[in-house]
Amino acid sequence: MKRTDIAVCGSGPAGLSAAISAASLGAQVTLFEREDVLGGQLVKQIHKFFGSEKQYAATRGIEIARILARQVEVSENIQALPGTTVLGRYRDGSLMVERGQSVEIWQPQRLIVATGASETMLPFPGNDLPGVYGAGAVQTLMNVYGVAPGRRVLMVGAGNIGLIVSFQLLQAGINVEAVVEAAPQVGGYLVHAAKLRRQGVPILTSHTIKEAHGVDGVEGATIVQVSEDWQPIDGTERFLEVDTVCLAVGLSPLAELLWQAGCQMRYVPELGGHSPVRNEHMETTVKGVYAAGDVAGVEEASTALLEGQIAGLAAAASLGYSSEDLPRLLDEAMSELVSLRAGPRGEKVRRGISQVLRHGETA
Amino acid sequence: MRITKHPVIHFPERRRVKFLFDGREIEGFEDEPIAAALIAQGIRVFSRSPRHGRARGFFCAIGNCSSCLMQVDGIANVRICVTKLAPGMRVETQRGRGHLVEKD
């Protein structure tokens, strides 16, 4: 059995910042990441980030990952283990970990779950055909491995992910035949939508995919207009000649480890699905188990960085590690989180958070 | 279907290796995921579903969804979106659930 003060699962912005913050107080941190590189979603983001400057806005996501990964590498208190998947958590708090072809048992004193989110599926005939891919997968394939998913793509969903990935497809020299969005308006930032429109990509609001056609892979798709209550309108079907359908219809927390740990979970649509009940230090209802980033409610990298920082500091503090400016750092991070969620853009998230936040010592 | 020209990303040249796809020799880059090598060659059917024999391919790219399972070097149910390509690998379309192999 291997021991560590704090186990951090996942090395996206939340996990990286949790590890760095906890280690800065002197805690021994082990960072588990199932991919071979650290950075989570950031590794695929070649666009400049929105958000506040303190959280690296206007820096490309992939660059943010490099900056944070370097801090992890130079820290003597952090052991980063890429290529390592946390399979489960036992009742006594130990973790079963898969590393290459072998399995290890780790006994951490605190656990920070920062496993991110996974893509939501959409039900329609033909959705199982090769050529129907998640937006994250398309990004990985083209931006990390340099392989085109297809030649003509239908993008489903005009939130930020759908818009950004569509633009990235164009950058890679791949045609985007259309972006369909069931809602009556574009969900993502208008700058991203405008970039697509300038390149001649139609963004069809109040439209969705009805069916993907093909025998052993996508050979076309039928789209259809939908009414205000999202019902398909007969007679508005249109066939598009595409070989790829890219789904960007939302993310939900990848929360298996939290379920296993017995954390109280709540279904909160505003946060993408089942999210853990927690206190303002990101500690769940199971003492010593923290959640940060998209797994605690789907938001963005900027908020993931702050939640990670808070969880990291709080977990280390609960083990007796401290520093002079700890109270100030925690307060600052918490108030920055509040200000990031301020304004009309944050309304939905605020409504979501209010359903899972319990004030007080432990959640 | 390799991306060769890109305004933001530079894809470095990597070592080419030969491997077998259903007995046919094809090329990919060493250490890229097997799925990337196959899609680059225009191959997107990776397996057949157990009950209806429907085509299955790539979907999540992070080892989550089990859509990309293939038989690799005789071992069934390998998630090829997260398994690296090595020279001489035998990659085969998986039909149905696959069988366990004895470890020697």
Ligand SMILES: Cc1cc2nc3c(=O)[nH]c(=O)nc-3n(C[C@H](O)[C@H](O)[C@H](O)COP(=O)(O)OP(=O)(O)OC[C@H]3O[C@@H](n4cnc5c(N)ncnc54)[C@H](O)[C@@H]3O)c2cc1C
């Ligand atoms: C196309 C796109 C564009 C975006 N643009 C922006 C933007 O401009 N600005 C912004 O602020 N946000 C943006 N975001 C959102 C942002 O990327 C995410 O909110 C953020 O990455 C969430 O961070 P995280 O650390 O919670 O999770 P992730 O970044 O998803 O990281 C989770 C990590 O955990 C690992 N993991 C999961 N399970 C296990 C396990 N069992 N064991 C070990 N490791 C595990 C995963 O491999 C992954 O590396 C964008 C997202 C997408 C998809």
